Structure formats: C-alpha cells, structure tokens
Amino acid sequence: MSESLFQSFIFPGLLYVLVWTVGLFWFFRKFMAALHKRVGPSFNGKGGSYQTLFDLSKLLTKESITPDGVNPYLFSIMPLLAVIFAMLPSAFIPWMDGMVVVDSNYGLLALVVLIGIEPFLLFLTGFGSNNKYSFLGGVRILTQAISMETSFLLAALSPALLFSTMNLTAIVEQSSWFSFLVLIPGFIIYFIALLGLLEQPPFNIPDAEQEIVYGFYTEYSGTNYFLLQLAMFAEFMAVFAGAVTLFLGAYKGIFFDSYFFFFMKMMGIAIVMMTMRAATPRITLSQMLNFSWKYMVPIALVNIAWVLLAKSLWFMGA
Amino acid sequence: MDYVKKLISEFDCEYVEKYKKTWTKAKLNSKDDLLDVAKALKKEGLRSLSTVSPTDFVDAGIMEMNYFFEDLDTKRNLWLKVNLPREIEKCEIESLSIEFPSALWHEREAYSMFGVNFLNHPDLRDIIKSEDFHGVYPFRKDFDWLAHEKNVVQNMQTIVDSFKKEQEENEVDLDPDSSETILNWGPTHPASGPIRLRVHCDGEDVISVDPDIGYVWRALEHLVTQKDFIGSIVAVERLCFMDNINSMTGYAMAVEEIAGVEITPFASWMRVLLGETARISSHFMGLGMFFNNMGLHTLAMWNMDTREFFLDFLESYSGARIATAAIEPGGVRYGLDMAMFDELQKALDKFDSTVGEVEAVFVNNPTMKLRADKVGVLSADEVHKFGLSGIVARGSGVKTDIRIDEPYAAYGELDIEYITQEGGSAKDRFMMLFRDLKQSVDIIKKAKAHIEKAVASGEMNPTKDHMVKVPKKLPKGEAVSRVEWARGEVLMHLVTEEKAKTPYRLKLRAPSFNHTMMLNHLLAGQTLSDIPLIFGSLYICQGDLDR
Numbered sequence: 001m002s003e004s005l006f007q008s009f010i011f012p013g014l015l016y017v018l019v020w021t022v023g024l025f026w027f028f029r030k031f032m033a034a035l036h037k038r039v040g041p042s043f044n045g046k047g048g049s050y051q052t053l054f055d056l057s058k059l060l061t062k063e064s065i066t067p068d069g070v071n072p073y074l075f076s077i078m079p080l081l082a083v084i085f086a087m088l089p090s091a092f093i094p095w096m097d098g099m100v101v102v103d104s105n106y107g108l109l110a111l112v113v114l115i116g117i118e119p120f121l122l123f124l125t126g127f128g129s130n131n132k133y134s135f136l137g138g139v140r141i142l143t144q145a146i147s148m149e150t151s152f153l154l155a156a157l158s159p160a161l162l163f164s165t166m167n168l169t170a171i172v173e174q175s176s177w178f179s180f181l182v183l184i185p186g187f188i189i190y191f192i193a194l195l196g197l198l199e200q201p202p203f204n205i206p207d208a209e210q211e212i213v214y215g216f217y218t219e220y221s222g223t224n225y226f227l228l229q230l231a232m233f234a235e236f237m238a239v240f241a242g243a244v245t246l247f248l249g250a251y252k253g254i255f256f257d258s259y260f261f262f263f264m265k266m267m268g269i270a271i272v273m274m275t276m277r278a279a280t281p282r283i284t285l286s287q288m289l290n291f292s293w294k295y296m297v298p299i300a301l302v303n304i305a306w307v308l309l310a311k312s313l314w315f316m317g318a
Numbered sequence: 319m320d321y322v323k324k325l326i327s328e329f330d331c332e333y334v335e336k337y338k339k340t341w342t343k344a345k346l347n348s349k350d351d352l353l354d355v356a357k358a359l360k361k362e363g364l365r366s367l368s369t370v371s372p373t374d375f376v377d378a379g380i381m382e383m384n385y386f387f388e389d390l391d392t393k394r395n396l397w398l399k400v401n402l403p404r405e406i407e408k409c410e411i412e413s414l415s416i417e418f419p420s421a422l423w424h425e426r427e428a429y430s431m432f433g434v435n436f437l438n439h440p441d442l443r444d445i446i447k448s449e450d451f452h453g454v455y456p457f458r459k460d461f462d463w464l465a466h467e468k469n470v471v472q473n474m475q476t477i478v479d480s481f482k483k484e485q486e487e488n489e490v491d492l493d494p495d496s497s498e499t500i501l502n503w504g505p506t507h508p509a510s511g512p513i514r515l516r517v518h519c520d521g522e523d524v525i526s527v528d529p530d531i532g533y534v535w536r537a538l539e540h541l542v543t544q545k546d547f548i549g550s551i552v553a554v555e556r557l558c559f560m561d562n563i564n565s566m567t568g569y570a571m572a573v574e575e576i577a578g579v580e581i582t583p584f585a586s587w588m589r590v591l592l593g594e595t596a597r598i599s600s601h602f603m604g605l606g607m608f609f610n611n612m613g614l615h616t617l618a619m620w621n622m623d624t625r626e627f628f629l630d631f632l633e634s635y636s637g638a639r640i641a642t643a644a645i646e647p648g649g650v651r652y653g654l655d656m657a658m659f660d661e662l663q664k665a666l667d668k669f670d671s672t673v674g675e676v677e678a679v680f681v682n683n684p685t686m687k688l689r690a691d692k693v694g695v696l697s698a699d700e701v702h703k704f705g706l707s708g709i710v711a712r713g714s715g716v717k718t719d720i721r722i723d724e725p726y727a728a729y730g731e732l733d734i735e736y737i738t739q740e741g742g743s744a745k746d747r748f749m750m751l752f753r754d755l756k757q758s759v760d761i762i763k764k765a766k767a768h769i770e771k772a773v774a775s776g777e778m779n780p781t782k783d784h785m786v787k788v789p790k791k792l793p794k795g796e797a798v799s800r801v802e803w804a805r806g807e808v809l810m811h812l813v814t815e816e817k818a819k820t821p822y823r824l825k826l827r828a829p830s831f832n833h834t835m836m837l838n839h840l841l842a843g844q845t846l847s848d849i850p851l852i853f854g855s856l857y858i859c860q861g862d863l864d865r
Contacts, residue, residue, distance in 0.1 A: 036619035132499055136522070136846070139622050201613060202685055210509035210850040281612035281685050284847040285522060 007101050012090040021233035025052040028265075028274060034303070035278040056226060064222035074128025077113035079227035081219070082121045086234035089114045093241045094169045096251050096259045107168035108160050111242050114154055115197065118235055119145030122206075126216030127226070137215020140285060141199070141206035147201070147292035148196030151189055154300035156308040159246045162315060172250040180249065181311045185303045187247040189296065191269070194239050196288070198232075200273055202280045203288055240266040319443060322394050326360055329355055331724065337397060340724055345399040349383075352400060353412045356387075357772035360417050364389045364396060366705040367418035370425055371811050371825035372432040374404060376459045381409050381718070384811060386798070386827070387418075390702055390711065390718045396666050397798060402434065406455075410435035413442075420705035423656045423835045431457035431539075446532040446864055448473075449480040450776055457540055475476045488516065497521045501846075505533045509611050509850040511860045514651035515837065527838045533862040542824045547792065550821060551646050554810075557828060558861035559640050560603050561804035562594035563589075565862075566645035568801035569824070571726060572812035573647035575797040584783035585649030585768070589727035591765040592635070594646055594758040595662075595799075598669075599628050600804035601755040604857045608748050609680060611854035612689060617680045624672050634658045648788040653781035662766060669759055681752055690745035694840050694852040697742060704836060707829050708806025709750040709857060714742035720802035732764060751857065791817045805857055828862030 007013055026041070031041025052286055087178025091101040092110050102192060119141050126138025158164050162182065163174045166282055196203040207215040220228055244250055244265040253261035283291070321344045327334050330347045346352065363754035368386035373384060380436075381404040388395040402409050406510035413436035414421040425436045425447040433455035444452055450473035455461060466473070492498045501517040504510030504818065518525045542550040554563035554569040567589050574581060602625040606618025629639040635658055636642040636651065644651050680686070701711045711718050717736040721729040735755045739746035772778040789815055794816040800809050806829030813823040833856040840852050 036616055037623045038619055132501055139521075144590070169704060204613055208613055208615060209847050213508060278616045279614075279679055279683075281614040281683065281689060283685060283689060283849075284845060286845065288686065317675075 012095055017087050017234050020237050021230055024233055031274050032278060039247045059226040060223055062222035064224055067219050069130040071128040073125055075107045076224060078121055078125040079224045082231035083116065083234060085114055085117050085121060085225050086231045086238060091240035092168060093245055094172050094250055095262060097257050100169055103169055105167045108156065108166040115238055116149050122216050129219040131219050132218050134218045136212045137206050144196055144206055144288060147289055148193045149247050151296040151300040152193035152197060153305060155186045155190035155193060156246060159183055159305055161307050162311050165297055168245050172245060175249040175275060183247050185306060188305060189300050190243055194243065198236060198239060202279045202283045203280050205285050208282055240269050243269055321362060322396055324693045325358055340393050341395045341397055343397045349400045349402060349411050356414050356417050359387050359396065362390060364394065365702040367414060368705055368809050369827035370421060370428050372428050373813050374432060374459045375821045379404050383411060385501050386809060390716050393723045401427050406433050409433060410437055412437050413439035415439055419703050420832055423831060432454060432848045444533050448532060449475050450476040503849060513860050519846060524841050524844050524846060527841045529739050529834050530835050531834065532864050534860050538865045539824055539826055544823050546635065546819050548646055552643055554615040555641060555643060557826060558859040560600035560859060562641060563597045563645060564593045564803045565594055565808055567727060568808050568810045570645050570647045571799040572797040572810050576792050576795040576814055579648060579786055581649045581786055584780065586728040587765055587769050588650040590729060591762060594762045595632060597758045597804045598755060599625050601751050604751050608854045611850035620676060624668050627668045630666055631661040634661045639655055649785040653784045656780060659766060659821050666763065686743060689741055690748065690851060693844060693848050694744040694855055695742050705832050709747055709754055710833055712738045713747040713750040715740045720800050720807055724800055726801060732761060744810060744851055747855045790800045791819055805859060826865055828865060830858045830863040833858055834863055
C-alpha cells in the first residue's frame, strides 16, 4: 500500500513529473537563451531557477476563464485528461534496475497507445473551444498525429522485433552496444516522428502562432492553460523515456547502472531537440504530409526489414 | 526625356517644363484629356503611377490633382497636374485604375481624404480613415478637426458599432454547409501588426484576402500643416520608426529646394552615413521578422544583438536611439565629435564578425528555401504595373534604386551598383534584404573613410559645417523629392504658400501602401501557412502604410 502510494505520488508519479516539468522548463529557457544570444531568466534564485515556479504558481492562481459558447465539459475536462494520460506511460518505464511500476508483457504497446491518445485529446480541446483558429489547430493536430504515428509505431516496433518481446524490462536487459548499432536507423525515425508528435519545429504546425494563433491553446488561460503545459512537459518525458528505453539501453551506464544515465540520455535528446528548435523554421502542413507518407513510412518499413535481417543473422541464438 | 515632353505637348497644356534631371512637369488644361494622356504614357513606357496627390486650394476653389508617372527602366518621370472644381459634387475625374493598377488604392486614398470622386473606379471604398470619418473628408482645408474631436465618445461608438455589424454580416453570404469561413487575421494577431486581413478561406486554402488598414492612422500629412518647418520633422520621421533618417532627408530636401538653399558637403555625407545606419537597423528587423513569421525567433534575436551597436552610434550622435530627429532642413542637426566614429567602428566590427554565422545558419537554411522558394512570386511586369519599389522590385529583377536613379545627398559621389535577384519569390526578397544590408555596410565604410579624410585635411569642419541657415518663412512654391527608403521609394510633394511658416500640403507616398495592395493577388490560392510568410517577405511597416 505505502509502496503504491509512493509510486503514484512521488516517484515516478506526480511529484516526479512536477519536478521534471519545472526543471525542464527552466533548462529550456536557459538553453534557448544561450542559443539566442540572450541571458534568459536571471533574477529570482540562482540563475533564475525560481522563475518557473513563480510562473507556474501564477498560472495556477489566475482566474480560469471559460468563454461563452464553448462546450464546458470538453473545454475543462480535456486538459485534466491530457495531464493524466501524459503521466501514465511513466508507470511502464523501467527507470532503474528492477524499478518499474507495471511490469507488463505488453509494456511497449501500452507506451505507444498512451502516447498516441494524447493528440486526440488535444484535438478535442480545439474542437470544444468554439473558435475558428482552435478548430483549425485541432484539425491540424489530428492530421499530423495520423501521419506521424504510423512511422512512430513502426520505429517503436523494431526493438520488439529484434528481441522478440514487448516487455520493456526485457528489452532493456537484452540491449547491448551491438543492438544499439543495429537499431540506429529505427532510433532516427523514432526521433523525427517524436518531433512531429510533440509539435516541435520543424513540425510545430498545429500550434503555429503566426498562422493560427497557437491553435488549440487560443482560448485557454489560467489553470487550464497550466494543465495543458504540464501535459506537454509530461508528454516530453514519456516520449523521451520511451526513446531511451527502446533504443539507448535505459539505465545502463558505462561503469555502473544508475538512474543518472537514464536522466542524462533524456537530456541528450532534449538538447538535440532544442538545438533543432533554434535553427529550423516551420514547414507547411502539405510538406509535412508529403514528408511523412512519401519518405518516413516507406523508410520505416525498410527499417523493419533491416531489423528482421539483422535478427536472422546475429540474434537468432539469443 | 524629350519624348515625354513631345508626347505631352501634343495635348492641351498650360505649361510643359523640365523639372530636375529626370522629371517633366506639365499641367493639363482639361481633365477630359487625362485618360488619353495616361494611355499614351503607358504606350511610351511610363507604366508605373507612383501616387495621386490632390491639393486643396480653398480660396481659389480648386482641387489640384498631381499624378506622378514613372518609368522604372529608363528613369523618365512625369509630374502631371490638372485642376478640378473643389465643390464635392463636381469634384470628379476619370479613374486611371484600369491602365495603372497601382491607382486602385491611391485613388481610394484621395477619395477618402479629399472626396475626389473617381469615375469608373471598380472598388471606390473608404480606406485608412476610421468609420467616424465616413462621409466627411478630413484633409480638406475646411474640415474642422476640433469639432470632430469633441464628439470622441460618439466617434468611438461609431467604430465599435460598425465593427460589430461587420462581424455579424461577414459570413452571411457563405454556404453554411461548406467549410468556408472568414478569418480575422489581425489587428491583434501574433504576426500581423496593426493591420487586419479579412481572410476568406476554405479549410486551409485561402480564397481571397481583403486588407483592412488604418489602425495606426495618425494623419501625418495633416499634422505637418500644424507645425513649422523644423517641427514637421518629428511628424515625418514617424513614417516608420525602423528607418526614420531617410524620410527626414526627403522632407529636408523638399524644403531646401523651395528655400533655394544648398547644404554643405559635410552635411550631405552625414546624411548618407546616418541614412545607411537607419537602413541597416531597419533591415535587421526585416530579416528577423521574415524568420519570425515561420516560427523561428533566433535570427531576430541575433540581429537585435548586432543592431544595438548601430543604435549606439545613433544615440551618441543624436541622443536618441530610435526617433533621432537628426536631419533638418539646412543640413544635419548636430556637429560631429570625431570620437563618435569609435562607436560606429565598434558596430562595423561587430557586423563583420557575426555576418558569417548568419549567412551559414539562416541565409543558406534549407528549410527556409523549401518554404519560400516558390511562393509569393512577383513578375517584373507586376512590379511596373503596381508601382512597387525597394527590395520587392529589385527581388523581381527590376533595376530601381533612387540612390542611383536620382542621386541625392552624397550618393552621386559614391560608386553604388544595382543589386537584383531574378526569381521574385519570397526567398528572393529575403536575399535582397540581406544583400542590401551588406551593401549598406560597405557604403557606411566608404562614407566614414571619406569624412575622416576630409576632416583630417581640413576640407570639412565637423563642428561648424553641419548646418546652413534656412529662412523661417519660405516663398510660395512646390517641390517633389524622392529618397530610397529602407522599404522603397518615398516620394514627398511639398506645397507652400507665400511667406509660409508651415507646409500647406505635404504628400507622403510610402512604399508599404503599394506592397500591401499585392496581398490578395499573392495569397489567393495559397494556404494559411503562406500568409505570414508572404506578408513578412513584403517587408511592410504599418507606420508608413497608414501614415
């Protein structure tokens, strides 16, 4: 009982997600500032580290406005659901050796499904906002999710095929330097699809502020906006952790195995993502569709063939 | 040149004379000849109509129309005048919008501000002025501004009511079962600035765009008539804050022409130096905006970093970073302390050390090329027809640059070449901005070296030569001056009365007005994603759009 309470509220549950959100938010700001030749937050706390806490508490205590004409249930429940669904994958991730909340034989499937539901919830927020821009944003997010999730799923399947298991713990245990090399193409596809799923440049099409005024975010403010932001950062964690578990050997380190390595691998992905964010403009919806169906999906299929070939050559004995 | 003179002489004219190097000035006796003249001019090659500027002479009962025709290729220009009666019922003239599409908006402006009725104009609606001015003509000399301002609450109510009415009615004509809708893109949109585009779209596809402008209308052309000749510079420089020096230069040139004053070589070189500094500060913003509109803010931040150094120089010279008020009739406002050049040198060094990384990351950015290479294409023919100028015209391969066509200040002594791009797409306009920026830095380096040399040899005295006296009262006269502003050609038409202490009429022809006219043409058939990109590539500033 006390163990499951600890797991749901502290690690890897609510508190962990909150700390991660605050920490990553602050790191995003500081890192982006350096790339922009700016300073970033610097007044409150060391290196502006309290700034994010203040911002989040400000958002939480602001008046939550529900505009006239919106569907109040969709409008207010969806942000909450979005947070919950974004936090759930963390239960299936083997954060440390032997530390996994739900050790399921279908862990990979759960991860992919939970990550895949998220865009649909955000579509419903846009649908419920009764705003033309939000609706356009909702349609865009659905379009993008359908195109990107195909290659995301195909890429996520490649370690499962290689190790003949969907159990995430088993995948981590069987991973090695050699399997990492075999899975590099899959990892690259996973990473690009991840940019699309998280609406990061160059695929920040659904919440393009210059085109459709932040899309589904347009009508949100106060607590609901805070929840949507929290959901986004929790989703970052879920997708990064998925990548680290599937392709980068999770907690496995150089001399010893520890959560430290898990964290550093996640930050590595975050840094690459942010650097792309600082140097790549947004592409259009049609270019994204072209790219996804003409290149990503076929290459992801070829990758599956490559993984099967590698398995029959080098991994049959295992 | 002589061909234009010969051509115009065939019509019934009060006078035909040569004006400046590239202009012919003529006055028609009858307004009925205008359309025929326009057709003949178009055949001759003067395909651009720069602007239409009425001047209201109350005492004589005349509305004097001024048409400025230009040929961007051969640089032959015609300033054509014709008198109209000023009574509102009889104040009408044939529209030139079929022969010269750039007249579409310029005639709308003349109609809104002066009540000149243009016959056969396809779309003669009010433009720029807000709804409380509908039915009255604010730039007519007998319009009572004070009485109008007294009803400020009523006026605001009129604006609110008409906006609400429009929002109720704007989708009435659309099929309720289709996915067509009207989007209000602005005036408080993250990428719009104070302008509103009524975007009629079907899902992601744009069907048509109708720009609604005037959200920052300050009636600058009226404001200058309330100030003396020196005080007017603060109105003129607010054409757009990004490049304020060059607009003041244009105004000062017009005043000097009427006063018959020649400025010193030092002042003219300073005008080049300060003008290019302002152009650089504007281009830095323009480059950043272009990428901002594609969701990437890094270039804007990097450019701000370098731009600060150029603003430091403006600050050390004039005390202000943005609204410098540094150029006035008679020269430049302040003497130069040669130590100020150290600030400028710092800025130039900063530019040289950072331009490489901007080029590597942004100018050669493959994703930018993917987005911008094939959209927003303007042909050279359209540039002529719509009277486009500046980087937009040069991006389509039209060789036009007032600094070379009609050299002013000290540009005649500099060796400048036309910079052009061939494609005419959004990417070409971005490349134009970047190459223009590099050219401006070269010009600054040359001007700085020239001034330093002349000061060292005692040819110029930087603390005494900056200003020539301009009389406070000017004689009756009128002048046209043109400058290459950061966004393109600014044409100023200044009219003064006998013993004038204030301008009687100042027409500011600003490039963004023509460029905004192109939005519907460029955006129809594109997608929503292209709106901010094309909008940003036209390098529009709402300040000079509304004036």
